[in-house]
Amino acid sequence: MTEKKQVPVITVDGPSGSGKGTVGQMLAQKLGWHFLDSGALYRITAFASQAQGIDMTDETQVAQVAKDLDIKFIPQKNAPPSVSLAGKEIGDALRTEEIAELASQVAVMPQVRAALLLKQQAFARLPGLVADGRDMGTNVFPAARLKIYLTANPEIRAQRRYKQLKEKGFDVNLARLLEEIQVRDARDQARTVAPLKPAVDAHILDSSGLDAQEVVQKVLDLLDSKTGSIK
Numbered sequence: 001m002t003e004k005k006q007v008p009v010i011t012v013d014g015p016s017g018s019g020k021g022t023v024g025q026m027l028a029q030k031l032g033w034h035f036l037d038s039g040a041l042y043r044i045t046a047f048a049s050q051a052q053g054i055d056m057t058d059e060t061q062v063a064q065v066a067k068d069l070d071i072k073f074i075p076q077k078n079a080p081p082s083v084s085l086a087g088k089e090i091g092d093a094l095r096t097e098e099i100a101e102l103a104s105q106v107a108v109m110p111q112v113r114a115a116l117l118l119k120q121q122a123f124a125r126l127p128g129l130v131a132d133g134r135d136m137g138t139n140v141f142p143a144a145r146l147k148i149y150l151t152a153n154p155e156i157r158a159q160r161r162y163k164q165l166k167e168k169g170f171d172v173n174l175a176r177l178l179e180e181i182q183v184r185d186a187r188d189q190a191r192t193v194a195p196l197k198p199a200v201d202a203h204i205l206d207s208s209g210l211d212a213q214e215v216v217q218k219v220l221d222l223l224d225s226k227t228g229s230i231k
């Protein structure tokens with residue numbers, strides 16, 4: 001068992017723009033649990049590798065960067081945790097489409113995934129953890145108490161990403177975003193190690209016609225029906 005048994009974990013996996021980040025954070029806040037944005041670890045690996053000028057196709061070097069990451073997540077109220085790398089705040093530089101694309105390229109590398117596995121599992125601390133990503137339920141926390149796989153149709157996901165990036169002041173194009181999201185999804189689903197897919201015991205939720213609050217309520221109801229307690 002890779003997971004600390006006594007720590008309850010909810011995994012929220014799914015493709016870009018499915019709403020898992022927003023939903024995951026809201027859930028963690030409601031439950032008073034810790035939150036892991038595992039995509040941020042892949043983004044930071046890509047960001048730090050690029051900053052160090054290393055060859056992004058050299059798996060061993062990128063994996064070494066992943067192993068050596070000195071990162072801190074500082075929780076924010078009603079916003080994603082702020083990230084510091086080697087004591088320096090990175091801010092929105094992690095959220096660009098360029099870094100998302102590079103993150104998805106380094107995420108294919110088995111040595112990188114192996115380097116990040118224990119770092120992710122270390123986030124499981126009492127009173128509980130909500131972990132968001134692509135392989136939380138299948139690979140990182142296989143014994144999670146509740147596994148959610150969140151989907152939404154690609155157009156809606158592209159619109160959500162568009163809105164998020166615009167709000168951060170990025171200059172983005174909706175049609176291009178849709179294409180980029182589809183390329184990343186295909187790569188994430190096709191890779192041999194820990195591909196994006198629902199765990200066999202995951203609950204699949206389609207968030208296309210729902211707002212984040214409604215999805216959170218559905219997850220809390222599922223948690224309730226499993227445990228009959230925490231809310």
Ligand code: C5P
Nearest residue numbers: 038039040042103104107133134135184
């Ligand atoms: O979720 P986010 O968009 O920040 O993730 C960026 C990339 O990191 C994804 O496209 C995916 O390739 C990779 N990733 C992953 N496994 C995770 C989380 C993210 O492979 N658990």
